[in-house]
Amino acid sequence: MLLDLSIQTLAQKLRGKEISSADLIRESYAQIDRFDKKVNSVITLVDQEEVIEKAKNVRFTSPLSGIPFVMKDAYLTKGVRTTAASKILDDFIPPYSATVYRRLEEAGAILIGKLNMDAWGHGASTENTDYDPTKNPWDMTRSAGGSGGGPAAAIASRFCSFGIGEDTGGSIRNPAAWNNISAMKVTYGRVSRYGAIAYASSLDTMGPTAKLVEDCAYVLEVIAGHDPYDATSSSHPVSSYVKELRQSIRGKRLAFPTEFYGDALDGEIKEAIAKAREEFVSLGAIVEEVSLPLLEHGVSVYYILAPSETSSNLSRYDGIRYGNGRDLFTRETKRRIMTGTYALSSGYYDAYYKKAQKARSLFIDQYAKLLSRYDALLAPVTPIMPPKFGQLLDDPVKNMMADLYTVPVNIIGLPSLALPCGFGKDGLPIGMQLVGRMFSEGELFALGHAYQESTDWHRKQPVMLER
Amino acid sequence: MKGKAPKSTKTTPVLTKKDIDHLARLASLPLTAKQSDELTEQVGVTVHYVSQLQALPTEGVTETSQVTGLENVFREDEIDPARMLTQAEALSNAKRTYNGFFIVDRVLEEK
Secondary structure (H helix, E strand, C coil): CCCCCCHHHHHHHHHHHCCCHHHHHHHHHHHHHHHHHHHHCCCEEEEHHHHHHHHCEEEHHCCCCCCCCEEEEEEEEHHHHHHHHHHCCCCCCCCCCCCHHHHHHCCCEEEEECCCCCCCCCCCCCCCCCCCCCCCCCCEEEEECCHHHHHHHHHHHCCCEEEEEEECCEEEEEEEHHHHCCECCCCCCCCCCCECCCCCCCCCEEEEEEEHHHHHHHHHHHHHHHCCCCCCCCCCCCCCHHCCCCCCCCCCEEEEHHHHHHHCCHHHHHHHHHHHHHHHEEEEEEEECCCCHHHHHHHHHHHHHHHHHHHHHHHCCCCCCCCCCCCCCCCHHHHHHHHHHHHHHCCCCCHHHHHHHHHHHHHHHHHHHHEEEEEEEEEECCCCCCCCCCCCCCHHHHEEEECCCCCCHHCCCCCCCEEEEEEEECCCCCEEEECCCCCHHHHHHHHHHHHHHHHHHHHHHCCHHHH | CCCCCCCCCCCCCCHHHHHHHHHHHHCCCCCHHHHHHHHHHHHHHCCCCHHHHHCCCCCCCCCCCCCCCCCCCCCCCCHHHHCCCCHHHHHCCCCCCECCCCCCCCCCCCC
């Protein structure tokens, strides 16, 4: 099928008139029609006729022109319902668009749907949604991950060519790992947050997710860059990620932090990453074991900072100017608002919030020292395989521990590329992450692309698609 | 690290139902009695877990509140028409409006 092809190949075929954008769109809707009753990745589907009309008039100004994509339902899309997977915004129609969406529209990419997630980004399993959980296309009894489970499951199910996710504590990387796809958690400030529904403002990042590392590079090149509407967006020049992608990785230095491979890590994941490590060595990279002793404090720092910021961000939902009442927040979201309110409240502020901000400085120092000697860290994305439904929800500690390996990166602001690196004995996908220095997305793409050129994990598809 | 919360000890704060009801008022969250009970336990577990951070020495460390490295990002104090909503757009998602205004509940009470 066409949606198995890379963005580069699709762009060539579209320009050569071998295929039309409308063909791609029809394939997307047919796939959704066939599989999404089971997978449940879509919250709002854009009207097919409207989309095909857009596809017929598309001008080929960028490699993304005419290509169908989805967004996690956390981005404002003018005229298209945006819910953040919460009943509070069940009937919210944004009067303006997020910068990321505007840039993709200008590049001619075609939005087909707004996808499922944990409400407000609060979760690692897409069970904390008011629109029923998204199922993992690799095993329907298991979670598709979260918070961006919808876009990841949709890409694995070939509903679209790429997706836009968001990562505050692992929300783009965790579902990528559990759905056998790739995703880039960008450097904080690399992509504008304007018009993205805020979870935790100092941690939120907007990024691409797709079948291939290479596809993510094409998408990031379009969405990255300074935005006058987001004062925290960076003026750091945007590289040509597509060019950097093809750089040699010979002699690159990878750090293998031993703390990431302790008791908390599932044995199958440990084994898969050990093999990936060998693969990198055979590709000419140098891999050395290092120590990052702060890791064990990452979850505590994150679960003080993120709930604190979310308790403030979510205070705007009062049902006056838009949306419904605060009684509609889910239990998980109420838990986070209450935890954050506690950490910020008089008498506890110094012991929790301020302490976590100090710890944040220590994390920045420890990783900076390490990344002055290495080009990237090689680490697992999650400590566990995709869980059965109910295993994470309503167990606050298990829920937090799912984020063990992903949250340090957000605390520091570093970029991290997640990509497939194997399967467990039950056929469930396993992912790894490559964490780099600030604004080193191009180097990470090169490492990930070299790995995908010499392995074929990313080509494997859920059995459901073969029938 | 084990994937389990440490056992509660007397030195760690344990939240009471009264604390939760106070926090709910601060956060403007309407809670049912059942939700309040559940949250007393669950927020307590979360707070207890993150209290492990107290073991990390941070004396003399400066706090980090943001990681951009940017300071004092200013812009001209000018209206950008491209960003403006019309009155109709601004009101388009409100449940209760009157003569082009949002309706809000009374916050002051008569004596």
